Every structure is written in structure tokens, then in C-alpha cells.
Amino acid sequence: MPKSTELPVAVQNLRKIWESKKVEMEFTQVEAAKKLGWSQGAISHYLNNLTELGSGAVVKLANFLGVDPLEIDPTLTSKLPNVSAINIVARTSDMSKKIKETVYMRDDIDSFYVQVEPDTTVVGIKARAPSEDLTVYAKLCNPAQYTNNVLCAVRLKGSKELSFYAKNSLPDASTINKKWAVIAFIIK
Numbered sequence: 410m411p412k413s414t415e416l417p418v419a420v421q422n423l424r425k426i427w428e429s430k431k432v433e434m435e436f437t438q439v440e441a442a443k444k445l446g447w448s449q450g451a452i453s454h455y456l457n458n459l460t461e462l463g464s465g466a467v468v469k470l471a472n473f474l475g476v477d478p479l480e481i482d483p484t485l486t487s488k489l490p491n492v493s494a495i496n497i498v499a500r501t502s503d504m505s506k507k508i509k510e511t512v513y514m515r516d517d518i519d520s521f522y523v524q525v526e527p528d529t530t531v532v533g534i535k536a537r538a539p540s541e542d543l544t545v546y547a548k549l550c551n552p553a554q555y556t557n558n559v560l561c562a563v564r565l566k567g568s569k570e571l572s573f574y575a576k577n578s579l580p581d582a583s584t585i586n587k588k589w590a591v592i593a594f595i596i597k
Contacts, residue, residue, distance in 0.1 A: 419482035423470065426481060427456060430474045445473055446553045472557055477511060520550040520592055522570060523562070529573035531534045544597045547573075549589035560591035 416424075431437075442449040455470070466483055471478035478485050497510040503557035526544040549562050561574050566586045573591065574580065 416458050417462070419462050419467065419484075420456070422481045422483075423462065423467075424456055426476055429443055434474075441473065442448070444556050445469060446556055472512075482545075512553055519554065520548050522546045522548055522595070525594070530570070530573045532572065546595045546597070547591040548595065550592055552588060552590040555592055558590035558592065562589045562591055578585040 414524060436444075438449045438452045442452050446453070451460065455462050455466060455490070462482065464482075464485055467478050467482045469551070471481055495512045497512060498507055500506075500508065523546065525547050559576055561576055561579060562571050563574055563579065563585055564571055564587045565580065565584050568586070579585070579588070
């Protein structure tokens with residue numbers, strides 16, 4: 410294995426962040442690989458510079474580790490034509506306190522939108538039907554493409570309707586016809 414100083418800066422940064430977050434978040438490479446939809450070997454290859462750390466991998470790893478992708482690869486902005494920076498200015502728990510946080514979202518995820526009807530079932534979370542004056546759309550994708558979701562959209566076997574479930578409150582897998590990760594809701 411090459412010495413740390415011979416590794417590209419992005420790999421050196423990834424290794425430092427990985428080691429720190431591994432302790433803080435209490436995960437193993439196997440657990441991380443499962444959440445990222447990768448093999449444990451793929452993670453090992455990135456950490457040991459056996460596979461080039463491309464911009465997509467940097468963004469996915471940064472989102473998993475809860476860091477800005479630029480902390481891993483400072484040259485990343487010039488390589489990210491399909492990534493949007495979303496500025497977070499506050500948290501719902503304390504809107505009086507401004508925060509400065511940026512979340513990076515890949516725009517090249519194969520996603521689609523569905524209109525959410527006011528009587529759509531939502532299980533496992535607190536939710537209210539939108540005002541009659543507003544239309545709500547859900548942005549959905551294959552769960553393997555976006556693993557940081559909190560909500561899933563599910564179509565049960567024998568049903569035409571789409572329901573939303575907290576990721577930890579999904580119905581039995583044998584009753585699910587199709588499942589999608591919910592990326593976002595848009596209200597118009």
C-alpha cells in the first residue's frame with residue numbers, strides 16, 4: 410500500500426474523515442457499504458487508492474459521512490456538473506438561530522415526480538394534508554440510488570395507490586409491489 414503522503418489529497422482527506430467518523434458514528438466498512446449500496450471491497454479500494462475517487466463517489470461518501478464534499482476533495486467544484494448545492498439556513502427545532510450548512514445533491518439520479526393527493530396515506534410520521542390551495546409533488550427514485558432517505562413511497566400488491574412510510578415503518582416486504590426512495594417534496 411502506498412504511503413499516506415504519496416496518496417492523492419482527496420484519498421488522504423477521506424481516510425482522515427473516515428477514521429474520525431467511524432468512531433463517532435460507530436460503523437464498519439460492511440455496514441457503510443450496505444447503506445451506500447456498494448460492496449465492502451469498493452470502500453476498501455477507495456480508501457487505499459486502488460479505485461479512483463471520482464466526483465460521484467466523493468459526493469456519496471460525503472453525504473454518508475455528513476461532511477461537505479469539498480472536505481474530501483477541495484478541487485471537486487470543477488468536476489461537478491450534475492451536483493447542486495442546497496443552502497440550509499435554519500432547523501425546524503429553532504428557526505431563530507441561523508445556521509450555515511450546505512448539502513450537496515446529485516442531479517443525475519434517475520428520478521421522477523408524482524403529484525401527492527390530499528388523502529394519500531402517510532404512515533409512521535406526523536403529517537398534515539396540504540391546504541387546498543397548494544399542490545404537493547414528491548420526487549422519487551430507486552432506493553439503491555439514494556440511501557439517505559427518511560421516507561419511502563410504496564405501492565402495495567393489489568393496489569394502484571401510492572402510500573408513504575417512514576423508512577423504519579415499512580409494511581412486510583411480501584406485501585410490497587414496488588418501493589421508491591423519497592428524495593424531496595415540492596409544494597406549489
